[in-house]
Amino acid sequence: MTVLGPRALNRATLARQFLLDRTDAPALDVLTHLCGMQAQEPQEPFTGLWSRVRSFRPADLDALLTGREAVRTHLMRRTVHLMAAGDALAWRARHDTMLRGRVLTTYRDELAGLDPEEVAAAGREAMADGLPRTMAGLVDAVADRFPGRPRRPLGELLVAALVPMAQLPPRGLWRARAGVRNLPLATWLGREVTPPPPDGSDPVGRDLVRRYLAAYGPAASADLRAWCGLTGLPAAVKAVREELVTFRDTRGRELLDLPGAPRPDPDTPAPVRFLPAFDNAILGYQDRGRIIDDAHRGLSVAGERVALVDGRVSATWTMAAGTLVVTPLRSLTRAELDDVTEEGRSLARFLTDGTDDRVRVLTPGGPAH
Incomplete structure (x- = not known):
C-alpha cells in the first residue's frame, strides 16, 4: 500500500482547501465544498474566504447570509459553523444526538433529571410566534417551567442542541458588532430540517x-x-x-x-496563506501533523490566527492599529519574509477596506522586517 508522507498530505490538503491555488468559484460553492467554516468568531470567515477565493468581497458573504443561502448554526463538534443552507438542513438531524450529548455531558450536574423532550417542547412553543430571541430571552420564556435550573446550561441546551437554530444577521456580517439572536432554522430558511429516514439507513x-x-x-x-x-x-x-x-x-x-481527488506532487510550491482563527484546514483532523507541528498544536484551539509558509503553520498574525503584525514561529529566509510581507499587505488592504497596507514582521531574535 502506498505510503503518503506529511508533505504529500500537506499538498493534498492545501489543494482541496483552495490554499494551493485560489479559486474563481462563487463563495457559496466554496462554502459548500468546504462543508462549512467554523465561525464562532463572526468576522473570521471573511479572511478564510479571502485566502481561498480570487476577488472575494465581503459583500459576497453578506449577501449569502441576508439572502438565507448561508446560515450560522451549531453543527460539527457543537461549534457555530457558517453553512450552506441546504447542508445545514440536510445534516442537522444527523448531528442531533451528538449535540444533545455534548451539552448534557458538559452540564451533567446542572441538568441532571431534566427531560430533554420536555425542554425542547417548551422551547419550540416559546419560539412559535416567529420572533427572534437571544438565549437569555428564550430562557426567560421557559424558566418558570424549570424552576431552580441554572440559566446558562438551560439556554445552551435549547439553542445549541434541542431546537435547531439559526443565528440571524446582522451577526456575521462584515464589520457588524451584533449579539446573537436566534430563530428556528426551519422558520428562518422556510424549509424543514430533513428528518432521519424511517428505514434506519444513513x-x-x-x-x-x-x-x-x-x-x-x-x-x-x-x-x-x-x-x-x-x-x-x-x-x-x-x-x-x-x-x-x-x-x-x-x-x-x-x-x-476519493479516487479522482487531487494529490499534488509533494514538491509543488505552496504560497504564503493567512488563515483565520479556528480554521478547519487545521482543526479538521485528529492528526494535524500534515499542517502544524506538535509544538504549536495548541495554537489551533487557542484562537490564534496563523500564517502558512511552505504549506505549514509558521507564524501567527493579528491586526493592531491598522497594521498587520506577523510573529514567526521559526526563522524565515529572506525570500519567505518577502513573500509573507507581500501577502500580508494584500490582507491588510482587504481588512482595512483598502485604506492601509502596513505589515510588521517580527523576526525571531531581531528587529522587525
Whole structure:
C-alpha cells in the first residue's frame, strides 16, 4: 500500500482547501465544498474566504447570509459553523444526538433529571410566534417551567442542541458588532430540517464521508470523527469503502480517499496563506501533523490566527492599529519574509477596506522586517 508522507498530505490538503491555488468559484460553492467554516468568531470567515477565493468581497458573504443561502448554526463538534443552507438542513438531524450529548455531558450536574423532550417542547412553543430571541430571552420564556435550573446550561441546551437554530444577521456580517439572536432554522430558511429516514439507513453519513474526503482527504476515520464530532460513522465508511482508494501514512494509519481527488506532487510550491482563527484546514483532523507541528498544536484551539509558509503553520498574525503584525514561529529566509510581507499587505488592504497596507514582521531574535 502506498505510503503518503506529511508533505504529500500537506499538498493534498492545501489543494482541496483552495490554499494551493485560489479559486474563481462563487463563495457559496466554496462554502459548500468546504462543508462549512467554523465561525464562532463572526468576522473570521471573511479572511478564510479571502485566502481561498480570487476577488472575494465581503459583500459576497453578506449577501449569502441576508439572502438565507448561508446560515450560522451549531453543527460539527457543537461549534457555530457558517453553512450552506441546504447542508445545514440536510445534516442537522444527523448531528442531533451528538449535540444533545455534548451539552448534557458538559452540564451533567446542572441538568441532571431534566427531560430533554420536555425542554425542547417548551422551547419550540416559546419560539412559535416567529420572533427572534437571544438565549437569555428564550430562557426567560421557559424558566418558570424549570424552576431552580441554572440559566446558562438551560439556554445552551435549547439553542445549541434541542431546537435547531439559526443565528440571524446582522451577526456575521462584515464589520457588524451584533449579539446573537436566534430563530428556528426551519422558520428562518422556510424549509424543514430533513428528518432521519424511517428505514434506519444513513444517507447523510455516507454523504459526510464523501464530502469530507473531497475537502480534507486523504484522511483516517479518526480524522473524520474529529472533524464532525460524530461517533456513529463506521457503518457509513463501510458502506462507501468500495468507492474509495486507500493509503498509509508514516504512522501506519489507513487513509481513505476519493479516487479522482487531487494529490499534488509533494514538491509543488505552496504560497504564503493567512488563515483565520479556528480554521478547519487545521482543526479538521485528529492528526494535524500534515499542517502544524506538535509544538504549536495548541495554537489551533487557542484562537490564534496563523500564517502558512511552505504549506505549514509558521507564524501567527493579528491586526493592531491598522497594521498587520506577523510573529514567526521559526526563522524565515529572506525570500519567505518577502513573500509573507507581500501577502500580508494584500490582507491588510482587504481588512482595512483598502485604506492601509502596513505589515510588521517580527523576526525571531531581531528587529522587525
